[in-house]
Amino acid sequence: MEDDAPVIYGLEFQARALSAQTAETDAIRFLVGTQSLKFDNQIHIIDFDDENNIINKNVLLHQAGEIWHIGASPADKAVLTTCYNKSESHCFLLSLALFSASLCTIFLLIISCDSRVVSCAAVWRMPSDWETGSHESPDDTAHNPQTLELLCHLNDSAHGNAACVLWEPMGDGKRVISLADNHALLWDLQESSTQAVVSNTATLEGKGQLKFTSGKWSPHHNCSQLATANDTAIRGWDLRTMSQIYCIENAHGQLVRDLDFNPNRQYYLASCGDDCKVKFWDVRNIQEPVKSLEEHSHWVWSVRYNHSHDQLVLTASSDSRLILSNMVSISSEPFGHLVDDEELSEGEDNHQDDKGKEPLKDSVVSTYEEHEDSVYAAEWSSADPWLFASLSYDGRLVINRVPRALKYRILL
Amino acid sequence: MDGEADETVAVGDDCVPGRRRRVHGMLKLYYGLNEEGKAAEESESLDPxxxxxxxxxxxxxxxxLRRECSLAELMDQETCMVKQIRSLDSDMQTLVYENYNKFISATDTIRKMKNDFKKMEDEMDCLSANMAAITEFSASISGTLQDQHTQITKLSGVHTLLRKLQFLFELPARLNKCLELQAYAQAVSSHRRARCVLQQYSHLPSFKGIQDDCHAIMDKLAQELRQKFRDGGSSAKDLSECVELLLQLDEPAEELCDKFLSHARSRLESDLQGLEAEIRPYPSAAKDASARRSPSLADNSPKFNTLPSPTSNTDILEFIDRGCNEFVSSLCLVITSYQELFINHAQTGELVSKNIPQMANCKLHAFVDNLAARYFSLVERRIQEEKSVGDNSLLVRALDRFHRRLQAVAKLLPGSAVPNKGTEIVIRAATERVKQYLSALQSFYMDSLTDVRQALATPRLSVAGASVAGGGAHLGGPGPGRDAPNSLPELLSSLSASILNQIKSVLASVHLFTAKDITFSNKPYFKGEFCSQGVRESLVVSFIKFVCQSSRHFCESAGDKGGSTPPALLLLLSRLCLDYETSTISYILTLTDEQFLDQHHSPVTPVTTLCAEAKEAAQKLLNHYVKVQGLIISQMLRKSVETRDWVNTIEPRNVRAVMKRVVEDTTSIDVQVGLLYEEGVRKAHSSDSSKRTFSVYSSSRQQARYAASYTPSAPMDTNLLSNIHKLFSERIDIFSSVEFNKVSVMTGIIKISLKTFLECVRLRTFGRYGLQQIQVDCHYLQMYLWRFVSDENLVHFLLDEIVGSSAHRCLDPAPMEQSVIEVICERGVFHKNGRPSFKVQLAVATRGAHLIGRLFFSPPSSDDRRGM
Structure with a gap:
């Protein structure tokens, strides 16, 4: 059984932000945010037609700035959050006179452009008729893309630059957390998301300039837990009291880049970082990782559990590779599904069944080398559990599938 | 005619018997009687x-004849035939005559015999008549003498009885006398003779009296004998006599054995207690020994220090000596005398029937086993105390003596388990010793590493450190002027030499166990298993494995926390492991195999396995070294990128100090690696690499990128150029395995550093001058780093990527003129060389201006970090 070839889509800008459209469970749809300092940034809505292997794209303008992080509302298809950089510049004319030690007098005329780059976060709504655009000619959409409609800013001037925004998993789209410098802010979105109020905050205290780099809202425990990464540490927070509940110091040798919760095992957490490793933690015992993988040859930027089969773990790295691992031993179904032998009658099926009965070992399922630049993001589709997208810095989005052989082994 | 004459001559020459035989033969032939004739007949029968x-x-x-022969021949034939017929006739006549003569003489003889027999018959009749007369006479004589004969017999019977009675009556007095004279043997034999009679006639009062007297006396005698036996002071002969008599007196043999043995036991126990007393004061001494153990390991004299053994008053040899001389020899004495008394002696006597030898033998075995077990436990305790790995010869000699003396017991007591147990103890001691040596080697290795680590940490004192680690003797005394990196190869050589020396000395010590003059060396264990399993596997192979394992441990433990192991040590260990792989392991194993030739060829770990393990360890260490060094440089670069405000930076006037630091560090790493690893191959590079202009990104490529960006309608074209570029350059694995040479190591480190730089740049936003600063920095790196790597294109490519990315991340991308970049970078070189120039002063001035500017206008950002 031959696997389908990957589908590649090229964006004209560099891009880091990728998200599946979480609320969409029928169509395979991804959102990509671009990074350009000179042009209007865009959000590409990538629709993948699984049967025909065709990609349909729609472009929405995001004029506020380059997108660093994108998050889709779990409740409303049209609502999303972005973290973006915007630069403000002011120019000064400075004149300086200076006497140097060598008795020469030098006059310097300096024009200083004092620009500042600020990270912001905002909630947006896609225009209701964005889908109609796709029926028009592609040239038309490229030239006249529609603009996102701003719902509200998630900015609190007191709390620094936003690194990422997290939606409440499986929630009603009313609660988000933004991580800004060393603060975690819990927002309540009101009046159909047009107003955001900070309902609670947590602050990371410590020496030096601490900064959250990444975070994840746990889908377990009634969504009352948050895990964040700063520098080499991973911290867990209780959202009810906004207090730290655990802290894995030196979780990685260097920066922790990303986290993900196991969707089925409430205490299991995956992390990745600049030491090229992917580690799996049981937060009840934080002394040692449960498992550690070192397959990548450079920093690992993203780690994602498959939403339904948590043995499948996707990792993206700046060695331009995407690796799909099968971590059976620490998954919620370590022995696979139990199969009734009676169901299988044909010889071929039996043969396959025999294969399936061999205990699966933790292994790398596949390494995807379609990218030629660092891969910063990878996401599973929310509609099809066997499909995932990865995004590299040069703007290449690759959509891949789990190899069929493995798929059937897991299913059967 | 000549032929016939010849034949006659031949006939005439025949000697007489031959002739007769021939005659007979011919006759026989004629009559067909002979078997030969028959045979001949059969073969020739057909010829008529x-x-x-x-x-x-x-x-x-x-x-x-008539047909074939001439007349002359016929004539000859005729003469010949006539002659033959004539001779046959005469032969026949002679025979007939001889036979007739014989027949006549035989007839005469028979007739004579007939006459003689008749005469003999008469004489026989006469003889029988005489014999009958004699018988008659004899019968009458014995009839007359009958009465007298019976009377005489009766008298002689009475006489004997009287003499016996007299003996009985005299017995008590005689016994008393014997008792007085201490002639116990005589007394016992007398009593034995009388005993049955007295027993039989004890119903008669007179006999009863005698018997009672005798019993009383014999009891007394037995008492005395027992007393004598109990005292034991008497000679062995006396003792044996004593026992013999007691046995004859129906004293139960078992009891005697027990008594004898318990008597011996008490003596032997006192010996054992003496031995035990020597062991007893050990707890304090043991502590003492363990305290002294580590310095002895650090010391690297080819022989270990000879430590005073734990019990300071006696060393093990003395102890064993004493044990042998006192305990074993008296045990042997006991065994001999016991055997003499109860076994050998009893076998000859009538006591065999009572199974006494068997019983006695059992008792003896139990006795010996019991005591020997106690002795062995003492010896083992003593051996266990022998923890110092110092002079092994002492222990070996002690064990040898121990084993040798037990052979005596083995000879005396063939079926005993004692010698086997002794051998077991020796074997245990030997394996224990091997274990101790292994742990000693291991701790020696770890100590050496600590020393090396210290030497690395304090570069100025490295000479001292090396001499500590290497035992001084191996080092040619490095000059005091040398600095730390120079001593790295020396550290390596001294480390490996000292380890090798240590192994050799350990092997030499262990070899004592198998020396020819040691009694137990020809036991099968010491010939086979000890050599292969003991020494080769659990000592040498284990040690090599330990070295590899501990090396790997350095990689793992340092992996997460970072920096716990100095990188130089990693490098050194990696080289050490590589050396092991190439030569040392096979050398050590050859050495071992030579010294400990194993005849049985039990399966052993092959050299290749160990080599593979060593190589793997070396690879891992080197990879780790690259990673650690790369990380150190990466960290500098990352900090320098992350902490600066690149939007609001000033126009670049200088290469940032951190880049110089990077180049300096890279150079020093290069020197460090070069000390231990060969240069390695690099791809040919252009002669003017350092002068390479950055045309690729500063003009054409970059412009092309921007050009593409300005036409957003063609999404696929945007990345075309960079993609084409990447299409032709191989994918770069950043943290990949390196080869064992300098260039590869340096390539690895630089790859890691530059990739970090790239990724950090991509996370930042740059102003115009920020981009220009990056340009300057990259050019500077370009000038210096190409020479370290195997393929300079790699550096070019990564630096291109960095500048390209920063251009992309730039709000106002206005690249700097290439010529200006070059001027700035060269100025950096001058500055680095410490030659003050106008440009340097200018740089100083600019810095000052900046400071002043900041004072007045409080400019925006964290430029104070630019030092990074």
């Missing part, structure tokens, strides 16, 4: 012309 054959046909023969 054979004159001697039975089927002779004279007609045929004559015809044949």
């Amino acid at each position: 012309c054979d004159i001697n054959g039975p089927h002779f046909d004279p007609e045929l023969y004559l015809n044949k």
Whole structure:
């Protein structure tokens, strides 16, 4: 059984932000945010037609700035959050006179452009008729893309630059957390998301300039837990009291880049970082990782559990590779599904069944080398559990599938 | 005619018996009697012309002759035949005459014999008549003498009885006398003779009295004997006599054995207690020994220090000596005398029937086993105390003596388990010793590493450190002027030399166990298993494995926390492991195999396995070294990128100090690696690499990128150029395995550093001058780093990527002129060389201006970090 070839889509800008459209469970749809300092940034809505292997794209303008992080509302298809950089510049004319030690007098005329780059976060709504655009000619959409409609800013001037925004998993789209410098802010979105109020905050205290780099809202425990990464540490927070509940110091040798919760095992957490490793933690015992993988040859930027089969773990790295691992031993179904032998009658099926009965070992399922630049993001589709997208810095989005052989082994 | 004459001569020459035989033969032939004749007949029967054959046909023969022969020949034939016939006739006559003579003489003899027999018959009749008369006379004589004979017999019987009675009556007095004279043997034999009689007639009062007297006396005697036996002071002969008599007195043998043995036991126990007393004061001494153990390991004299053994008053040899001389020899004495008394002696006597030898033997075995077990436990305790790995010869000699003396017991007591147990103890001691040596080697290795680590940490004192680690003797005394990196290869050589020396000395010590003059060396264990399993596997192979394992441990433990192991040590260990792989392991194993030749060829770990393990360790260490060094440089670069405000930076006037630091560090790493690893191959590079202009990104490529960006309608074209570029350059694995040479190591480190730089740049936003600063920095790196790597294109490519990315991340991308970049970078070089120039002063001035500017206008950002 031959696997389908990957589908590649090229964006004209560099891009880091990728998200599946979480609320969409029928169509395979991804959102990509671009990074350009000179042009209007865009959000590409990538629709993948699984049967025909065709990609349909729609472009929405995001004029506020380059997108660093994108998050889709779990409740409303049209609502999303972005973290973006915007630069403000002011120019000064400075004149300086200076006497140097060598008795020469030098006059310097300096024009200083004092620009500042600020990270912001905002909630947006896609225009209701964005889908109609796709029926028009592609040239038309490229030239006249529609603009996102701003719902509200998630900015609190007191709390620094936003690194990422997290939606409440499986929630009603009313609660988000933004991580800004060393603060975690819990927002309540009101009046159909047009107003955001900070309902609670947590602050990371410590020496030096601490900064959250990444975070994840746990889908377990009634969504009352948050895990964040700063520098080499991973911290867990209780959202009810906004207090730290655990802290894995030196979780990685260097920066922790990303986290993900196991969707089925409430205490299991995956992390990745600049030491090229992917580690799996049981937060009840934080002394040692449960498992550690070192397959990548450079920093690992993203780690994602498959939403339904948590043995499948996707990792993206700046060695331009995407690796799909099968971590059976620490998954919620370590022995696979139990199969009734009676169901299988044909010889071929039996043969396959025999294969399936061999205990699966933790292994790398596949390494995807379609990218030629660092891969910063990878996401599973929310509609099809066997499909995932990865995004590299040069703007290449690759959509891949789990190899069929493995798929059937897991299913059967 | 000549032929016939010849034949006659031949006939005449025949000697007489031969002739007769021949005559007989011919006759026989003629009559067909002989077997030979028969055979001949069979073979020749068919020829009718054979004159001697039975089927002779004279007609045929004559015809044949007439047909075939000439007249002369016929004449000859005729003469010959006549002659033959004539001789046959005379032979026949002679025979007939001889036979007739014999027949006549035989007839005469028979007739004479007939006459003689008749005479003899008469004489026989006369003899029988005489014999009958004699018998009659004899019968009458014995009849007359009958009465007297019976009387005499009766008298002699009475006489004997009287003499016996007299003996009985005199017995008590005699016994008393014997008792007085201490002639116990005589007394016992007398009593034995009388005992049955007295027993039989004890119903008679007089006999009863005698018996009672005798019993009383014998009891007394037995008492005395027992007393004598109990005292034991008497000589062995006395003792044996004593026992013998007691046995004859029906004293139970078992009891005697027990008594004898318990008596011996008490003596032997005192010996054992003496031995135990020597062990007893050990707890304090043991502590003492363990305290002294580590310095002895750090010391690297080819022989270990000879430590005073734990019990300071006696060393193990003395202890064993004492044990042998006191305990074992007296045990042997006991065994001999016991055997003499109860076994050998009893076998000859009538006591065999009572199974006494068997019983005695059992008792003896139990006795010996019991005592020997106690002795062995003492010896083992003592051996266990022998923890210092110092002078092994002492222990070996002690064990040898121990084993040798037990052979005596083995000879005396063939079936005993004692010698085997002794051998077991020796084997245990030997394996224990091997274990101790292994742990000693291991701790020696770890100590050496600590020393090396210290030497690395304090570069100025490295000489001292090296001499500590290397035992001084191996080092040619490095000059005091040398600085730290120079001593790295010396550290390596001294480390490996000292380890090798240590192994050799350990092997030499262990080899004592198998020396020819040691009694137990020819036991099968020491010939086979000890060599292969003991020394080769659990000592040498284990040690090599330990080295590899501990090396790997350095990689793992340092992996997460970072920096716990100095990188130089990693490098050194990696080289050490590589050396092990290439030569040392096979050398050590050859050495071992030579010294400990194993005849049985039990399966052993092959050299290749160990080599593979060592190589793997070396690879891992080197990879880790690259990673650690790369990380150190990466960290500098990352901090320098992350902490600066690149939007609001000033126009670049200088290469940032951190880049110089990077180049300096890279150079020093290069020197460090170069000390231990070969140069390695690099791809040919252009002669003017350092002068390479950055045309690729500063003009054409970058412009092309921007050009593409300005036409957003063609999404696929945007990345075309960079993609094409990447299409032709190989994918770069950043943290990949490196080869064992300098260039590869340096390539690895630089790859890691530059990739970090790239990724950090991509996370930042740059102003115009920020981009220009990056340009300057990259050019500077370009000038210096190409020479370290195997393929300079790699550096070019990564630096291109960095500048390209920063251009992309730039709000106002206005690249700097290439010529200006070059001027700035060269100025950096001057500055680095410490030659003050106008440009440097200018740089200083600019810095000052900046400071002043900041004072007045409080400019925006964290430029104070630019030092990074």
